[in-house]
Amino acid sequence: MYRYDSIDRQLLQERVAQYRGQIERNLAGTLSDDELRPLRLQNGLYIQRHGPMLRIAIPYGILAADQLRKLAELSRRYDRAVGHFTTRHNMQFNWPKFEETPNILAELSEVDMHAIQTSGNCIRNITTDKFAGTAPDESSDPRPIAEILRQWSTFHPEFSFLPRKFKIAVSGSTEDRSVLRVHDVGIELIDAADGTPGARIFVGGGLGRTPLIGQVVREFLPRQHLLTYLEAILRVYNRYGRRDNLFKARIKILVNALGIEDFSKQVEAEWAHLKDGPATLTDAEFDRIAAHFAPPAYATLGDDPAEYASARASTPAFAAWAKRSVYPHRVPGYAAVTLSLKAPGKAPGDITDVQMDAAADLADRFSFGELRVAHEQNLVLPNVRQADLPALWAEARAHGLATANIGLLTDMICCPGGDLCSLANARSVPIALAVHEVFDDLDYLHDLGELSLNISGCMNSCGHHHVANIGVLGIDKNDEEWYQISIGGRQGNATRIGKILGPSFRADEVTAVVQALVAVYVEQRTPTERFIDTFDRLGIEPFKARAYQGRDRRKTAHD
Amino acid sequence: MTEIIKDARVVDDAWQTLKLAEGDAAETVALPAAPTLVPLAVWRARRDELLARQTPFGLWLDSHEGPEEIADDLKHFALVAVNFPKFADGRGYSTARLLRERYGYRGELRAIGDVLRDQLFLLRRCGFDAFAVRADKDIRDALAGFEVFSERYQSAVDEPLPLFRRRAAGEPSHG
Ligand code: SF4
Numbered sequence: 035m036y037r038y039d040s041i042d043r044q045l046l047q048e049r050v051a052q053y054r055g056q057i058e059r060n061l062a063g064t065l066s067d068d069e070l071r072p073l074r075l076q077n078g079l080y081i082q083r084h085g086p087m088l089r090i091a092i093p094y095g096i097l098a099a100d101q102l103r104k105l106a107e108l109s110r111r112y113d114r115a116v117g118h119f120t121t122r123h124n125m126q127f128n129w130p131k132f133e134e135t136p137n138i139l140a141e142l143s144e145v146d147m148h149a150i151q152t153s154g155n156c157i158r159n160i161t162t163d164k165f166a167g168t169a170p171d172e173s174s175d176p177r178p179i180a181e182i183l184r185q186w187s188t189f190h191p192e193f194s195f196l197p198r199k200f201k202i203a204v205s206g207s208t209e210d211r212s213v214l215r216v217h218d219v220g221i222e223l224i225d226a227a228d229g230t231p232g233a234r235i236f237v238g239g240g241l242g243r244t245p246l247i248g249q250v251v252r253e254f255l256p257r258q259h260l261l262t263y264l265e266a267i268l269r270v271y272n273r274y275g276r277r278d279n280l281f282k283a284r285i286k287i288l289v290n291a292l293g294i295e296d297f298s299k300q301v302e303a304e305w306a307h308l309k310d311g312p313a314t315l316t317d318a319e320f321d322r323i324a325a326h327f328a329p330p331a332y333a334t335l336g337d338d339p340a341e342y343a344s345a346r347a348s349t350p351a352f353a354a355w356a357k358r359s360v361y362p363h364r365v366p367g368y369a370a371v372t373l374s375l376k377a378p379g380k381a382p383g384d385i386t387d388v389q390m391d392a393a394a395d396l397a398d399r400f401s402f403g404e405l406r407v408a409h410e411q412n413l414v415l416p417n418v419r420q421a422d423l424p425a426l427w428a429e430a431r432a433h434g435l436a437t438a439n440i441g442l443l444t445d446m447i448c449c450p451g452g453d454l455c456s457l458a459n460a461r462s463v464p465i466a467l468a469v470h471e472v473f474d475d476l477d478y479l480h481d482l483g484e485l486s487l488n489i490s491g492c493m494n495s496c497g498h499h500h501v502a503n504i505g506v507l508g509i510d511k512n513d514e515e516w517y518q519i520s521i522g523g524r525q526g527n528a529t530r531i532g533k534i535l536g537p538s539f540r541a542d543e544v545t546a547v548v549q550a551l552v553a554v555y556v557e558q559r560t561p562t563e564r565f566i567d568t569f570d571r572l573g574i575e576p577f578k579a580r581a582y583q584g585r586d587r588r589k590t591a592h593d
Numbered sequence: 594m595t596e597i598i599k600d601a602r603v604v605d606d607a608w609q610t611l612k613l614a615e616g617d618a619a620e621t622v623a624l625p626a627a628p629t630l631v632p633l634a635v636w637r638a639r640r641d642e643l644l645a646r647q648t649p650f651g652l653w654l655d656s657h658e659g660p661e662e663i664a665d666d667l668k669h670f671a672l673v674a675v676n677f678p679k680f681a682d683g684r685g686y687s688t689a690r691l692l693r694e695r696y697g698y699r700g701e702l703r704a705i706g707d708v709l710r711d712q713l714f715l716l717r718r719c720g721f722d723a724f725a726v727r728a729d730k731d732i733r734d735a736l737a738g739f740e741v742f743s744e745r746y747q748s749a750v751d752e753p754l755p756l757f758r759r760r761a762a763g764e765p766s767h768g
Binding site for chain 1: 659680681682683684686687690695709711712715718719731734737741742743744745746747748749753754755756757758760761
């Protein structure tokens with residue numbers, strides 16, 4: 035992984051000092067709350083329902099074991115010994131004290147961590163594929179580009195006060211696992227026919243109130259032009275993005291208003307001035323950064339060693355776990371392993387200090403000391419010997435990190451919702467817990483196969499409900515919590531926004547509705563179909579009919 | 594006399610900023626006798642009159658007004674200012690870079706409006722060299738806003754070479 039040098043570290047120290055000063059000036063009354071607000075947000079500090087929330091950056095989802103141990107320690111000392119992973123590779127502490135946040139950031143900087151630009155109207159943490167560098171279908175490693183973008187976006191002089199937040203995802207594999215099509219900018223690394231490295235650039239994707247799939251603004255951009263081209267996009271957005279209405283301020287609204295062709299023309303016109311300028315990326319710099327991501331010292335091994343095969347044969351629980359949690363690796367004899375943070379009775383994405391320490395130890399013992407944060411709110415050990423899988427499983431299981439549900443219905447993405455978030459219309463975690471309770475039979479879950487169910491507590495859509503096979507969205511109807519349910523969304527190359535079933539449901543109806551949707555699938559599926567395939571074949575009607583069967587529901591203004 | 598920050602020092606400043614109040618028309622508003630920053634509308638309506646006067650004048654752009662509007666006129670202005678109606682309105686950062694990097698403006702470039710200590714570092718990076726810090730703030734205290742970071746990753750007006758090019762040449766400021 036990328037190792038900070040003395041300059042990176044110095045900048046981090048200076049950032050902590052700057053932030054500490056801002057908090058002190060606020061407490062002393064010389065920096066007003068309104069003036070502090072955008073500044074603290076750019077350091078990840080929100081003021082929430084019960085007090086402050088600190089969002090710590092995990093740049094492109096890569097964590098060293100020592101960094102995770104530090105998070106465990108900080109969660110013990112400054113929080114309630116628990117952290118929450120978000121869909122953008124970040125970790126949230128929900129109970130820090132306002133005055134202590136500078137100390138938390140100072141301690142984080144000791145392990146080269148920070149909360150820079152995890153919120154605010156700026157370029158946010160860059161996200162990527164949880165299997166970056168290990169996936170068999172990867173043609174370009176997205177990590178060097180993600181790190182180059184991290185440096186470029188950090189304290190950007192021109193783009194720190196944009197109309198709204200700006201999210202960039204990078205992917206370099208055949209199948210997109212970074213949901214790049216619902217980002218403000220999605221970068222799909224590809225090579226030209228002649229082998230020139232570069233990228234296809236998507237723009238204007240996003241969830242929230244107006245969910246939109248990103249459109250291709252440039253079919254191929256040679257790698258050296260990436261930064262100047264992004265600056266052109268951002269300059270057009272900074273100058274012309276709407277600033278009069280919070281809900282219309284994302285770049286997707288500008289792209290839609292202009293149309294992709296006009297938008298693209300404006301970007302190209304701007305880029306003509308920037309192209310080949312000093313921000314042009316050099317091969318030397320790319321190589322310098324890429325060297326940080328050189329493969330670890332893999333042993334020469336064969337696939338499916340005896341230890342692994344025999345454990346699968348002898349231990350059904352292990353076999354079930356391996357089927358869901360073990361992902362193929364480009365190096366023979368290795369695997370990428372997902373540690374589930376979706377145990378029954380636990381808020382999705384939450385992890386205790388003890389689990390953090392345990393996961394860090396597992397990374398040290400089995401995965402060259404490195405972990406990844408998946409946008410599905412799980413942890414990944416990217417480089418595990420297949421022969422070690424039985425031992426890894428036993429320890430992960432002892433710490434509640436081995437629920438065999440990856441990719442299944444209970445591997446829910448779920449935002450913190452109304453329990454913590456002040457923007458929420460409804461709680462989301464209790465819905466996740468209730469669904470998990472109903473679908474707690476692992477054999478049944480495995481039989482249902484791949485099925486994504488995501489929950490957001492409001493239209494901001496942090497829980498990515500739009501792109502789930504079954505999406506649940508909290509809405510507020512006359513101060514009561516109601517839930518709108520959508521179906522047919524998907525992520526990946528065929529990213530699609532789900533369709534709303536119809537009028538919304540009460541909290542106590544949601545699990546029954548999910549069961550009804552699942553029942554239609556079970557009754558109608560062919561032997562090879564996943565839930566989404568059956569939906570695609572049948573369309574929304576049979577699902578809708580079953581969901582509302584026996585329910586008298588009229589559409590109201592809130593639906 | 595009002596004070597501003599110029600080249601990272603607090604100095605007295607005699608310039609006035611003409612703002613069109615409700616009911617003022619660019620064509621008829623009275624021009625002060627002192628050196629004055631005029632809005633774009635006044636420059637457009639009364640170009641010849643302004644050029645004929647002996648009193649120095651400059652031009653201020655509001656945050657929604659682009660630098661291309663004055664690109665051909667820059668030689669006429671004793672100074673150019675960019676207004677920040679709210680400090681979180683970041684359009685002026687692009688305006689400044691364009692004035693410096695694309696239109697070659699070399700004269701004084703002043704940030705006016707909601708100009709605060711915590712934005713000075715970035716504003717200077719984008720080419721501002723003068724700062725009319727908001728009147729209710731301690732302007733000397735604001736000077737500390739320049740001393741935040743010792744390095745910069747990106748290319749901008751203050752440092753045209755991004756860190757990676759200077760690193761490669763072996764000459765970043767430290768480290
Ligand atoms: S989706 Fe809404 S409720 Fe959930 S975390 Fe985001 S803002 Fe909060």
